[in-house]
Amino acid sequence: MPTSPTRLTRRDFLKQGAAAAGALAAAQAAPLSALAAPAPDIALAKGGPAEATRKAVEALGGMAAFVKPGQKVVIKPNMSFAAGPESAANTHPAVIAELMRLCKEAGASRVLVLDNCLADPAGCLKLSGIAAACEAIDKDCVHALKDERFFRKADIAGAKVLPSTMVMQDVLEADVLIPAPKAKSHGATGVTLSLKGMMGLIYERESFHRIGLDDAIVDLASLLKPKVKLVVIDATSVMTSGGPYGPGPVAKLDTVLAARDMVAADAQAVLLSEWYGQKVAPSQVRHIRYAADRGLGRLDVEKMTVVTVQA
Amino acid sequence: MLQTLSLGAFLALLWLASFRLAQGVTPDLFLWLDPLGAAGSMLAARAVIPAMLAGLIVIASALFVGRFFCGHICPMGATLDLAQRVFRIKKKKNAEPGPGLRRVKHGLLAACLGASLLGVSLVSWLAPMPLVTRFWGLAVFPVVRLGLDSGLGALRPLARAMDWRAASFAVVTVPRFETALFVAALFALLFALLALAPRFWCRHLCPAGALLALFSGRPAWRRGVSQDCTRCGACARACPMGAIAENPAETHFRECIACLRCVRVCPEGAVRFRLFPASAGAESFVPGRRTFLASGLSGAGLAALALAGLDSPALTEGVSGTVVDPDRVRPPGSLPEEEFLARCLRCGECITACPTNTLQPAWLQAGAWGLFSPVAMARRGACDPDCAECGRVCPTGAVRPLPLSEKMWAKMGTAIVLRQKCLAWEWGKPCLVCKEVCPYGAIEMRRVDSSPVTVPFVLGNRCVGCGACESRCPVQATAAIQVEPMGALRLATGSFERTGRGMGLDIRRAVKPGAPAGPENLAPGSSPFDPAPGQAARPTPFDAAPAAPSLESPAGGSPFDPPSKK
Numbered sequence: 049m050p051t052s053p054t055r056l057t058r059r060d061f062l063k064q065g066a067a068a069a070g071a072l073a074a075a076q077a078a079p080l081s082a083l084a085a086p087a088p089d090i091a092l093a094k095g096g097p098a099e100a101t102r103k104a105v106e107a108l109g110g111m112a113a114f115v116k117p118g119q120k121v122v123i124k125p126n127m128s129f130a131a132g133p134e135s136a137a138n139t140h141p142a143v144i145a146e147l148m149r150l151c152k153e154a155g156a157s158r159v160l161v162l163d164n165c166l167a168d169p170a171g172c173l174k175l176s177g178i179a180a181a182c183e184a185i186d187k188d189c190v191h192a193l194k195d196e197r198f199f200r201k202a203d204i205a206g207a208k209v210l211p212s213t214m215v216m217q218d219v220l221e222a223d224v225l226i227p228a229p230k231a232k233s234h235g236a237t238g239v240t241l242s243l244k245g246m247m248g249l250i251y252e253r254e255s256f257h258r259i260g261l262d263d264a265i266v267d268l269a270s271l272l273k274p275k276v277k278l279v280v281i282d283a284t285s286v287m288t289s290g291g292p293y294g295p296g297p298v299a300k301l302d303t304v305l306a307a308r309d310m311v312a313a314d315a316q317a318v319l320l321s322e323w324y325g326q327k328v329a330p331s332q333v334r335h336i337r338y339a340a341d342r343g344l345g346r347l348d349v350e351k352m353t354v355v356t357v358q359a
Numbered sequence: 360m361l362q363t364l365s366l367g368a369f370l371a372l373l374w375l376a377s378f379r380l381a382q383g384v385t386p387d388l389f390l391w392l393d394p395l396g397a398a399g400s401m402l403a404a405r406a407v408i409p410a411m412l413a414g415l416i417v418i419a420s421a422l423f424v425g426r427f428f429c430g431h432i433c434p435m436g437a438t439l440d441l442a443q444r445v446f447r448i449k450k451k452k453n454a455e456p457g458p459g460l461r462r463v464k465h466g467l468l469a470a471c472l473g474a475s476l477l478g479v480s481l482v483s484w485l486a487p488m489p490l491v492t493r494f495w496g497l498a499v500f501p502v503v504r505l506g507l508d509s510g511l512g513a514l515r516p517l518a519r520a521m522d523w524r525a526a527s528f529a530v531v532t533v534p535r536f537e538t539a540l541f542v543a544a545l546f547a548l549l550f551a552l553l554a555l556a557p558r559f560w561c562r563h564l565c566p567a568g569a570l571l572a573l574f575s576g577r578p579a580w581r582r583g584v585s586q587d588c589t590r591c592g593a594c595a596r597a598c599p600m601g602a603i604a605e606n607p608a609e610t611h612f613r614e615c616i617a618c619l620r621c622v623r624v625c626p627e628g629a630v631r632f633r634l635f636p637a638s639a640g641a642e643s644f645v646p647g648r649r650t651f652l653a654s655g656l657s658g659a660g661l662a663a664l665a666l667a668g669l670d671s672p673a674l675t676e677g678v679s680g681t682v683v684d685p686d687r688v689r690p691p692g693s694l695p696e697e698e699f700l701a702r703c704l705r706c707g708e709c710i711t712a713c714p715t716n717t718l719q720p721a722w723l724q725a726g727a728w729g730l731f732s733p734v735a736m737a738r739r740g741a742c743d744p745d746c747a748e749c750g751r752v753c754p755t756g757a758v759r760p761l762p763l764s765e766k767m768w769a770k771m772g773t774a775i776v777l778r779q780k781c782l783a784w785e786w787g788k789p790c791l792v793c794k795e796v797c798p799y800g801a802i803e804m805r806r807v808d809s810s811p812v813t814v815p816f817v818l819g820n821r822c823v824g825c826g827a828c829e830s831r832c833p834v835q836a837t838a839a840i841q842v843e844p845m846g847a848l849r850l851a852t853g854s855f856e857r858t859g860r861g862m863g864l865d866i867r868r869a870v871k872p873g874a875p876a877g878p879e880n881l882a883p884g885s886s887p888f889d890p891a892p893g894q895a896a897r898p899t900p901f902d903a904a905p906a907a908p909s910l911e912s913p914a915g916g917s918p919f920d921p922p923s924k925k
Binding site for chain 2: 130158166167168171187188189191193194195197198233234235236237238254255256257258260261292293294295323324326328329331332333334337
């Protein structure tokens with residue numbers, strides 16, 4: 049039987065409004081009930097990239113805790129290099145695709161996967177496998193943006209070295225930004241995780257090396273932090289040295305990490321592996337330490353609630 | 360009709376080539392047909408260039424159909440006709456130059472061949488196909504693409520509002536070329552000359568047309584006028600080439616391009632093109648033997664001037680005394696320079712087809728005789744490891760067509776670090792962008808005493824000269840790492856890989872697409888991390904002690920080997 053579109057009467061409108069208000073009140077109350085069984089700060093899920101991604105986000109409270117219906121989401125992968133998943137230079141495509149699915153399930157109105165690639169964009173999109181994996185879910189959602197018109201100037205209040213920069217317009221207008229980096233080594237910053245990965249959202253990153261890489265990374269992160277409700281780090285395989293491009297040895301950890309704050313996520317990821325053949329404390333990574341010093345998050349992960357789940 | 364199709368095909372091929380889409384076809388097809396391109400470059404290169412044999416066939420065709428090619432196939436003629444219509448260029452009354460000027464094209468032809476005889480190619484200055492390819496590819500297409508891209512940009516707010524993803528993120532990349540203004544100015548001049556006479560270039564200047572004219576004295580298929588002619592002169596007024604004599608029954612056959620306009624305008628239907636018609640020829644405008652010889656000698660003289668110059672194309676690179684501009688980096692697979700310059704038409708096909716825009720028409724990087732020839736400008740873009748379009752679209756084989764596996768070994772040059780500009784070397788900042796972007800793993804970060812951070816070294820035997828490092832170096836103005844033609848592999852024949860291996864080159868991709876990565880570690884004693892709390896400032900503050908000098912080796916170094924142990 050065909051359904052006819054219902055007309056919205058004043059009465060219905062009031063009813064719906066009341067229902068919505070009730071729902072909002074319930075949502076406000078949710079944190080109180082959460083106190084009883086506190087959601088962990090960091091979740092580590094072991095397993096294949098897709099399943100572990102889903103499990104990790106679930107363990108942290110589910111995507112509905114981070115993405116509300118109708119919101120616009122940008123996922124920031126690593127896809128800067130024209131290389132396949134086995135090289136561990138880019139985020140595993142299954143991780144990004146699964147995040148995309150979760151966002152859609154949570155009711156996001158629009159989910160975009162955006163990066164300003166270092167290498168030739170067409171090669172990055174193709175060889176990383178991210179475009180193919182995500183476009184199967186939603187078409188035209190993965191883009192490597194380089195052209196100036198996709199970026200807008202953003203001022204960074206309280207910046208140390210980067211008072212303003214050009215950030216992707218879709219990121220500035222998004223409700224939620226989900227950094228989803230690959231865990232890998234980096235010859236200049238030690239590791240490159242969610243904080244360092246933000247450099248892929250701006251128009252001109254060359255100057256970072258001139259003005260002070262670590263401080264500039266933290267400045268940029270301070271600008272984007274309000275949009276970051278969830279961080280997912282792909283540590284299914286980790287390039288433990290020779291990064292960011294490689295080649296480097298790849299350690300198979302079968303782990304996906306989810307956290308609410310970039311600093312904690314990166315700090316925990318540092319502890320997952322040896323880097324350049326040595327154990328490293330999160331505070332030894334300059335940009336992570338600077339970010340914590342400036343109040344962008346916590347790096348004392350040993351004092352945080354970390355759960356490990358099997359996918 | 361045929362002319363429109365021909366120009367359309369020419370533009371379509373060039374446009375597709377410029378997006379790297381002309382796969383499975385030869386976008387350089389029209390270049391093959393250039394009569395002067397064929398004769399001039401084969402003579403200069405002293406080689407048979409297979410594709411260019413088509414140009415010789417075009418020359419031979421003149422015996423049968425005269426300058427049909429000029430009237431129907433040549434994109435230069437079509438471009439001039441188009442310009443005349445688009446810009447509504449009206450012929451000025453009595454502005455037409457006298458018949459003497461028609462001889463100029465023959466003089467230019469003789470000069471061009473005279474220079475080619477000495478091995479110096481002036482084809483790029485005079486042959487219509489390279490000229491017109493440069494015009495469209497280097498001057499017009501970038502403007503069209505900028506227009507399209509601006510259109511997309513203007514549409515973007517709407518596309519975003521409607522969530523038309525593909526449209527909102529679409530871009531048309533805009534290639535940017537050196538010399539474009541110069542190329543455009545030359546054509547502005549040719550267009551302006553149309554006010555004096557239609558097809559001014561074809562009538563008076565085109566040496567390729569002159570070459571065809573030499574064989575079109577009385578082509579088999581030609582213009583004939585029947586007895587019905589009333590001598591009204593309508594045909595003569597309509598003829599774009601001024602190929603009809605005062606008596607309209609007579610034709611200057613060497614000038615006629617068989618455009619058939621005279622057939623269409625004749626009110627009596629008296630003009631027809633047929634095989635072996637009864638017809639009367641008129642003055643040919645071919646200069647005498649003496650003039651030909653003089654023109655040829657002046658061309659040879661120009662060539663001699665080139666050969667005597669500091670930038671002589673005949674000097675051998677690498678021999679002391681030969682001056683090479685450090686910016687003269689050639690496309691991968693380019694022939695040895697002398698042969699390269701003899702063959703290269705400077706048509707700009709490779710430059711138009713280059714997806715990263717690294718290939719640029721040269722100003723003076725290759726000397727005055729290499730103007731418009733392709734050079735790789737790494738600061739603009741890097742040579743893509745997964746592309747060999749330049750060789751594929753080159754009509755003359757000046758850039759050899761190579762499969763990707765061979766092209767990788769066709770070393771274009773070597774990167775050198777300008778330490779005084781380098782962030783890591785000079786300023787102690789942790790920068791490794793060059794290493795990060797090198798597709799061949801040719802940059803190694805090492806620890807040195809003079810810098811607190813690791814610094815880049817180029818491994819010469821792994822460097823291809825692609826310029827990825829130079830293109831991304833974050834230092835402003837002059838990059839701190841630059842590609843020079845030093846060590847470039849220029850082979851006329853044979854395998855680049857075999858020769859390269861024989862020279863000790865070790866060229867491979869840093870990360871092969873699809874292949875697992877191998878191990879690679881930081882320089883010994885260096886660390887990108889800060890020391891752990893409570894540790895010394897640097898984990899290993901000292902270099903390893905040098906090995907104790909052996910007794911045999913004299914201190915201070917010696918050109919001689921130590922005495923052998925007995």
